[in-house]
Amino acid sequence: MKTVVFPxxxxxxxxxxxxxxxxxxxxxxxxxxPDINKFLQTMxxxxxxxxxxxxxxxxxxxxxxxxxxxxxxxxQTWIQDVFAIEKSSFPLGATTEYLLGYYYIQDLSSxxxxxxxxxxxxxxxxxxxxxxxxxxxxxxxxxxxxxxxxAIDINSARINSLKFNIARCGVxxxxxxxxxxxxxxxxxxxxxRVLLDAPCSCEGVIMRDKSRKTSHTTHDIExxxxxxxxxxxxxxxxxxxxxxxxxxxxxFAPEENENIINSLLGRFDIKIEPIEYGMNGLTKFGEIxxxxxxxxxxxxxxxxxxxxxxYIAKVRINN
Amino acid sequence: xxxxxxxxxxxxxxRAFDKWGIFEFxxxxxLVLNDLGHYKIKEVFLLSSSLEGIICQRQPYYAGLKIGExxxxxHRLCREQIL
Numbered sequence: 001m002k003t004v005v006f007p008x009x010x011x012x013x014x015x016x017x018x019x020x021x022x023x024x025x026x027x028x029x030x031x032x033x034p035d036i037n038k039f040l041q042t043m044x045x046x047x048x049x050x051x052x053x054x055x056x057x058x059x060x061x062x063x064x065x066x067x068x069x070x071x072x073x074x075x076q077t078w079i080q081d082v083f084a085i086e087k088s089s090f091p092l093g094a095t096t097e098y099l100l101g102y103y104y105i106q107d108l109s110s111x112x113x114x115x116x117x118x119x120x121x122x123x124x125x126x127x128x129x130x131x132x133x134x135x136x137x138x139x140x141x142x143x144x145x146x147x148x149x150x151a152i153d154i155n156s157a158r159i160n161s162l163k164f165n166i167a168r169c170g171v172x173x174x175x176x177x178x179x180x181x182x183x184x185x186x187x188x189x190x191x192x193r194v195l196l197d198a199p200c201s202c203e204g205v206i207m208r209d210k211s212r213k214t215s216h217t218t219h220d221i222e223x224x225x226x227x228x229x230x231x232x233x234x235x236x237x238x239x240x241x242x243x244x245x246x247x248x249x250x251x252f253a254p255e256e257n258e259n260i261i262n263s264l265l266g267r268f269d270i271k272i273e274p275i276e277y278g279m280n281g282l283t284k285f286g287e288i289x290x291x292x293x294x295x296x297x298x299x300x301x302x303x304x305x306x307x308x309x310x311y312i313a314k315v316r317i318n319n
Numbered sequence: 320x321x322x323x324x325x326x327x328x329x330x331x332x333x334r335a336f337d338k339w340g341i342f343e344f345x346x347x348x349x350l351v352l353n354d355l356g357h358y359k360i361k362e363v364f365l366l367s368s369s370l371e372g373i374i375c376q377r378q379p380y381y382a383g384l385k386i387g388e389x390x391x392x393x394h395r396l397c398r399e400q401i402l
Contacts, residue, residue, distance in 0.1 A: 122369065148370040163381050172348065173367035175374050175382035187377065 001225050001255055003218035004286045006031060015040060021213045032254065032282055035303065042303035047207045049085040049092060050077065051103040052111060055141045056170045058102045066097055078277070079111045101168040106134045109300045109310035113197060113248040114138040116275050116314045122147040123192040128181040128235060129199055131158030133165035139195070140171040149174040150189065152181045182230045190240040197248045198228045204250035204309025207302060225255050232260055236268050239317040247313045254285040257311040261297055262290040269318040272296045278305065278312065321351050321374050321382055328352065328389060332363065335396050351382065352389065361389045363396060
């Protein structure tokens, strides 16, 4: 699919100059991001920090007590065991509690994706692009270390961080396969739940990496779309009938989000299920119209939801 | 290569678990070994029982929680990793 580019306007030129973005990117944001000025201002700041208690090792109450005594101020979010950091006396990755695996530094948006996956104990779960392991370890704690999680990644450097995090968090229901997730059908396993946090153009993490304001191109989006299409088609094939597939990206691009889910409708016997947090997915982007059910997918925006930019879709596989 | 421990290896491991008073914990989960191939050292991993079946069918890159190492007649297991 070709990346949609809109004609330049005086507004897009002004905002691109004021906030230091490529103009093609701003002209797209104007099309679908609510309150564009506030959005761009927020994107220039630092993202809010969140931590998730690793309940395999410690309870949230005990962790809160330990971190509060060290000068941290935590605020419970709507997701159980996930705290927003209101005040930190030193870096979150430099505490003994972190090294002991008592918590994981993880954006709230990633936790929403795992919430949507609705995992239960003793299930068989597939995490298709698992490194560095934030979602994998969250799934493991939700399953109370039972059942099994197959974590796949292709990049050995990233797998090393996944191994480190699995060991740090005391996860023992996970095994790692180093392979391209496009070939996941080769495993001959049917899964109750599949999580596909797809590699993407990362527009949603511009707050963390400001160079992405100008470093990515329309070709990057096209490259990601073709890989994401291959991944999601493989994912649908390995979900057990009645099982769930959660698709997510940290991109705002509708080509990588609503378009990918829309392309499944009509080709597979699936149903899109609602997610409780976030703004509705787009049903229209420029000249493109998406199925009405795409509304049930969710978008998270930094200036509205206090998270990184994120997209999540929850898909029930009927047959 | 990940494999199930043989009877002798399992005895050494279970004795360690018994000494720590967590024999039942070892019974509820699975233990697998990864032969490192040098100095006859084997890494010891603790896994959920349903994961054991999967890794026996297809060798993974990494599996479970590493809890220590096993030599011919001795072990170096880390109790803190388990508890």
